[in-house]
Amino acid sequence: MQPYLDVFTRVVDAYLSTPRPVIQTPHINQLASQLDLELHEKGADLATLEDCLQAYLQHNPDSSQVGFFKQLYAGRNGPAVIGDWIASLSNVNMHIYQVGPVATLMEQEVIKQWCTLVGYKQGDGMIVSGGSQANLIAMMLARHKICPTLKTQGADGRRLRAYVSDQAHYSSQKAANILGLGTDNLIGVASDDQGRLCPQALSTQIQADLALGYQPFYLGLTAGTTVTGAFDPVQAGRQIADQYDLWLHIDGAWGAPVLFSPQHRHLLQHAELSDSFSWDAHKLMGVPLTAAAILVKQAGLLPASCAGGGDDYLFHPDQYAHLNLGPASLQCGRRADALKVWLSWKSLGHQGFAEKVDKLQALKDYCVKRIDTTADLHRLAPAPYLNILFQFKPANIDDEATLTALNTAICQTMAHNGGPFVDYASHKGRSGIRLILANDMTAQEDIDHFLNQCIDTGTALLTDFI
Ligand SMILES: Cc1ncc(COP(=O)(O)O)c(C=O)c1O
Incomplete structure (x- = not known):
């Protein structure tokens, strides 16, 4: 070695x-x-x-640098990196307690803390590979609730329907595919001009589906949408879920860390009304990929839905059986991702993550103000969280196709020149630069520099577009 x-x-x-x-x-x-x-x-x-x-x-690319604005993660969380390395060094497996005793207890602790932040009093959960797997498990739990025999006997002919907003992450489509629902039976309900699921549109859709003989079973809200950072209305979602007996999931893969912050947790108020919750540690918490959690309000539902097999060689009915996490997981071998989450949480405390959220939100407010007061910059959506979608838009260009091409070219040219590294995205038919603030080493001067580079690059490219 x-x-x-x-x-x-x-x-x-x-x-x-x-x-x-x-x-x-x-x-x-x-x-x-x-x-x-x-x-x-x-x-x-x-x-x-x-x-x-x-x-x-x-x-x-070096995602630790302040010029990395492209994805929903950035910066470097030192203790988490060390935790990641040590996890490889020790190389324990999370299926049974005996081969990963310390990691198992650490996982239990972080799950307990996450549940407390969400407001689940009797909850449990599991560390998973990412928000995609967490959303998949949420839909699976929902299906198990209404079709408990499906696990052993297969589909019974019911035509199930699941609902998310039209701004939801594509992982719900993957889940509908994997679970045999059919992606056509995942309905992307209209969102309002702020990108939040529209409760009225949801009710109308459900009633229409019921009339056609579908069985609605799942409502997936998003806390922090991927493109604009919108937070769906939880209380209204709960009311509709109760009315139609739907499982209520919140995908907090990106936005959940607001719960650390007394100043910003109002963005996700009533999170405790949900039945399950996705939380990515490898996004705003800065933990290296991969680390995420599915949290469930009612303990015991995960093993009920996921468990099966392995009793002949792995899950022995011994004194450790109640500590084995494997039966409640979809995986057999599972890395000790708990260590890097736990170590960074131990190091930073709740307070460290709260400060990160608060600092980045203040930076976002600064950036929004700069965009809104700069002549050739135009914001395309509200920015309640750490996503800012905007265009470089000189006064003489109104054609959206031209603006899309111009702003895409700005992102590509800056990347070609060594940075800043930022992505483009579209929202409600308009396309622009999607700035993500995830690195709390970023300062106001970095924002000024970034916006100036967008303007300078766009200005230099203009002759190709007019
Ligand atoms: C809102 C939201 N949910 C889920 C996911 C998927 O998470 P993961 O990449 O961890 O699977 C993403 C990824 O960007 C996301 O933005």
Whole structure:
């Protein structure tokens, strides 16, 4: 191990001490030729491995930098990175307590804390690979509630329907596919001009579906939508869920951390009215991918829906049986992701995450003000959270197709030039630059610099578009 550790130390030291652009990935044609990717009959020496690791780090974007605005994660959470490395070093498995005793207890603690933040008094949960798996499990729990025999006997011919807003993350479509619902039976209900699910449209849709013989069973709200950061109305969702006997899930993959902040938790008030909740630690909490949780209001439903098999060799009926997390999981082998979540939480406390939310929200307010008071910038949606969707829009251009092409080109050109690295997205038929604030090392000067670069790049590109 020691020679590898020496390589590791040198590579990490060099990476952490060398400044670099946020992105310097060459075009795919050059990238492939610059990497030594081919695997051979004989193994490579240490010097080759070191070169490969350096190339890996050099040509991947650096998501720890303030110029990384592209995805719903950014920055570096030091204790979580260490936790991730130590989890690999120890390499325990989360299916049975005996092979991962400390990690199991850590997972129980973080699940307990997350449940408390959501407001679940008797809840439980499970660390999963991401919001997508959490949303899948939520839909599966909902289906198990109305069709408990489906687990063993298969579908009984009922035509089930699930509802999310038209702004919901695409993982719900994947869930409808995986669960055999059919993606046509996941209905994207209209959202209002703020991007929030419209309760009236939901009721109308459900009534129409009932008249056609469908069985509504699931309502998935989003807390922090992917493009504009909208928060769906929980209380209204609960009322409709009660009226039609629907499972109420909240996808808080992105927005859940507002619950840490006394100042901002109002964005997600009444979270406790939900039946289940998705929370990604690998988004705003800054924990390295992957780490997320499915939280369930009523303890015991996860094993009821997920358990099956493994009793012949793995889940022994011994004194540890009640501590085995495996039966309540969809996985067999499962990494000790709990460690990195727990370690960063231990290090930062609730307060550290609350401060991060508050700081980034203040930065978002600053950025919104700058956009709203700058002549050639135009915001496309309200920004209740840390997503800001806007266009570079000179006064003489009104055509949306041109603006879409121009703003896409701005993002691509800036990335080509080494940053800032930001994405584009569309909302309600209009397309713009989607700025995500997830790195709390970002300062107001970085926002000024970013917006100036958008304007300068857009201005330089203008002749290609008019
Ligand atoms: C609102 C929302 N839910 C779920 C997901 C999926 O989460 P994951 O990528 O962790 O599977 C995302 C990802 O961006 C998201 O924005």
